[in-house]
Amino acid sequence: MELQDLYATHGQFIDGAWRSGSEEACEMINPATEVPLGAIKPAGAAQVTEAIAAAYAARASMRAITAWNRSALLRRAAALIDERAEALGRLVALETGKPVRQAVGEAKASAESVDWFADEARRVFGLSYESRVKGDRYLVHMEPLGVVAAFVPWNFPLLLLARKMAPALAAGNTLVIRPSSEAAGTTMALIKCFEDAGFPKGSINLVIGRPAEITPTLMNDPRVAKVSFTGSVPIGRQIVEQSAATLKRVSMELGGHAPVIVHADADIDAFAALAAPGKFRNAGQVCASPTRFYVHESIADEVGAKLVAATRALRVGSPLDDATDLGPLTTRRRRDAIEKMVDDAVSGGARVLSGGARPRATERGYFFEPTWLTDLRSDAAVLNDEPFGPLGTLATFSTLDEVVAEANRLPFALAAYVFTRSLAKTHATVDRLEAGVIGVNTFVASTAETPFGGSKDSGFGREGGPHAIRDYLDTKFVNVAMPADAD
Structure with a gap:
């Protein structure tokens, strides 16, 4: 699909449906030619709230899917990304200026990341061990957090988003995604792979637009349980500060030198x-x-x-x-x-x-x-x-x-x-x-x-590898005390 068609017919993805944004259209520019690629209508605050509501309602649908079935959905999405790697790479090249060989490589790496977490979905292990009372049990369950907000920049629009979507979905969470507008069409095409793979309605939501319209709405809504952010250090500091009001969990992958x-x-x-x-x-x-x-x-x-x-x-x-x-x-x-x-x-x-x-x-x-x-x-x-x-x-x-x-x-x-x-x-x-x-x-x-991430001003949390899924899980302890006359 050409970018003009993507911009015109897709745009936002909310509650399982593609729709146009509500704000005045803005042009997408080809950085190699400075010629417009097309125009997209950005989402307004009301549509962001709709996306949050859809993700919040879809939590039950995601919890109803077994880990093995979540794994199968992710495997299907990975296969679609890999099949469409050439087309995805061309979109990346047009929107961001990345050489097409590197862009196709990014698409392939994105498929690998999703495929990796298809395996991790089946390896979310809890614990069961004896309590201090004979016959009783201590149980530890790992459960999804709920709604995850994912913020993604334009430099690796496929890979950076895949590294957030895959562990979040593998753990059974739902998503509201805010990508960079510079790679709007690329992001839509990636989301289409997950839609075509069969993820439940409302489990994945995409809102594209101005940060001033989208970010405060996501950060102020208590239904959003976690934020995964990749971007600059100054914006990362703002996200951390805003997360305090609703005590959201935060992962930060920030700048380097x-x-x-x-x-x-x-x-x-x-x-x-x-x-x-x-x-x-x-x-x-x-x-x-x-x-x-x-x-x-x-x-x-x-x-x-x-x-x-x-x-x-x-x-x-x-x-x-x-x-x-x-x-x-x-x-x-x-x-x-x-x-x-x-x-x-x-x-x-x-x-x-x-x-x-x-x-x-x-x-x-x-x-x-x-x-x-x-x-x-x-x-x-x-x-x-x-x-x-x-x-x-x-x-x-x-x-x-x-x-x-x-x-x-x-x-x-x-x-x-x-x-x-x-x-x-x-x-x-x-x-x-x-x-x-x-x-x-x-x-x-x-x-x-392998785990990727930093410390100091470069952030905290890790993406990729066997530990990344932990950032998208909550720990529940259950103390099972059996009555003396229990069977």
């Missing part, structure tokens, strides 16, 4: 080959993106030269072209923010090793060259604020103490990366780094079966 430590014994060629695509995947719009690169002084010149050469070999172009490595940034404001960071760094004496400007060959679109900066002052914005774009920094270090202190200096603690051939250096570095996810000789930070 990942350090990369390249020890003197690292495989330089392997590192350079991984670092260029790893840094500039999705134009650097990845919360776990490596951003601050620290290279041992003894190999700094060789690493810098090979890293720049590998970066210049990347192809910037149309996200619909299979050969493209970097598409545009998703929004004009992201491109403007990156330009401002580069200007700030250069005005403070930094050197541009590669990139640093909009590509000359692209007259339209929110494109920016893959950029490396070095010789930065410690107060440069790019060293202190998450760049969230195609911008990396290079610096040298001489001792482990020095580089670990610098890596841990910021309040972010999401991801970090280490390159070394030494097991001793691996353990010595990993043990001291403050990060929820650490890659050693790799930039792969997340898979369906």
